[in-house]
Amino acid sequence: MELTFEANLLLSALLFTIGILGVMWKRNAISLFMSVELMLNAANLAFVAFAYELGLLSGGILVLFIMTVAAAEAGVGLAIFISLFRGKHHIRVDEHDSLHG
Amino acid sequence: MAGLVYTLLFLITVAFGLGVLLNRNTVSSAMCLVGVMFCIAVNYLMMRQEFVALIQILVYAGAIMVVFLFVIMMLNLRERETTPWYLRNARFWGGALAIVFFFVLAAGIQIFAVSGGTKATAAKEAAIAARETPEVILLATLMLTEYIAPFLLTSVLLLVAVIGAIVMARRKDEDGNEILIEEEVA
Numbered sequence: 618m619e620l621t622f623e624a625n626l627l628l629s630a631l632l633f634t635i636g637i638l639g640v641m642w643k644r645n646a647i648s649l650f651m652s653v654e655l656m657l658n659a660a661n662l663a664f665v666a667f668a669y670e671l672g673l674l675s676g677g678i679l680v681l682f683i684m685t686v687a688a689a690e691a692g693v694g695l696a697i698f699i700s701l702f703r704g705k706h707h708i709r710v711d712e713h714d715s716l717h718g
Numbered sequence: 719m720a721g722l723v724y725t726l727l728f729l730i731t732v733a734f735g736l737g738v739l740l741n742r743n744t745v746s747s748a749m750c751l752v753g754v755m756f757c758i759a760v761n762y763l764m765m766r767q768e769f770v771a772l773i774q775i776l777v778y779a780g781a782i783m784v785v786f787l788f789v790i791m792m793l794n795l796r797e798r799e800t801t802p803w804y805l806r807n808a809r810f811w812g813g814a815l816a817i818v819f820f821f822v823l824a825a826g827i828q829i830f831a832v833s834g835g836t837k838a839t840a841a842k843e844a845a846i847a848a849r850e851t852p853e854v855i856l857l858a859t860l861m862l863t864e865y866i867a868p869f870l871l872t873s874v875l876l877l878v879a880v881i882g883a884i885v886m887a888r889r890k891d892e893d894g895n896e897i898l899i900e901e902e903v904a
Binding site: 618619620623624625626627628630631632633634635637638639641642644645647648650651652654655658661662665666668669670672674675677678680681682684685686687688689690691692693695696697698699700702703708711 | 769
């Protein structure tokens with residue numbers, strides 16, 4: 618297999634699907650969060666593949682912005698998990714339903 | 719030779735990705751995610767995005783994953799993943815939908831490949847080699863001119879995120895008063 622545009626998009630699609638499966642199957646909030654990070658990485662890979670294919674640099678810039686947002690998201694999300702854990706001593710997402718209407 | 723290297727990289731990346739999904743131990747899962755991030759950085763290098771590859775390793779594999787591991791070890795998540803009865807059906811249909819989603823994506827890529835949309839690698843490499851200025855300078859120029867508004871907004875976002883993280887993770891006693899860091903250590 619050569620480094621082609623299609624091969625990179627296929628790799629990106631595979632990683633994104635693994636991320637979706639992780640979000641569907643896991644109950645532990647941190648595993649869920651790691652699957653979301655995997656999906657963000659897959660999207661970044663697709664951005665860079667498009668930038669390389671079209672000879673543009675904007676793809677790299679978008680990847681840098683996505684990384685910043687992912688860092689902010691990780692900080693706030695993990696702080697929320699810590700405060701959830703303080704209250705109930707577990708972070709299984711399906712059992713935290715205090716906002717349920 | 720280059721084809722062999724890329725095939726190996728592809729297989730290792732997918733294997734690490736499956737490791738994130740299938741590991742029952744959260745720490746091993748996080749280490750597999752670090753592996754995926756390194757593989758993607760190698761992929762960026764092969765696509766001549768050196769600066770983005772560097773930032774990928776520093777920010778993702780370095781900073782973000784350290785925060786993840788810190789929280790996993792602080793909460794000491796040792797319990798096994800079990801499936802309660804009400805989640806069995808949800809898991810089956812969720813998995814089926816994800817696999818359908820993958821085949822839709824693969825079909826789209828296949829249609830693109832059949833219609834012959836890609837350029838030859840040699841032409842792309844020649845265009846990159848013809849650049850006078852290094853990639854970092856081009857990226858910086860673009861970021862500080864065309865993308866200056868999102869760049870400045872990002873700093874506000876990071877400030878809000880830092881304050882939000884501190885407010886969320888702060889501990890309070892029964893009366894709702896703050897626990898100072900000296901009391902917590904003592």
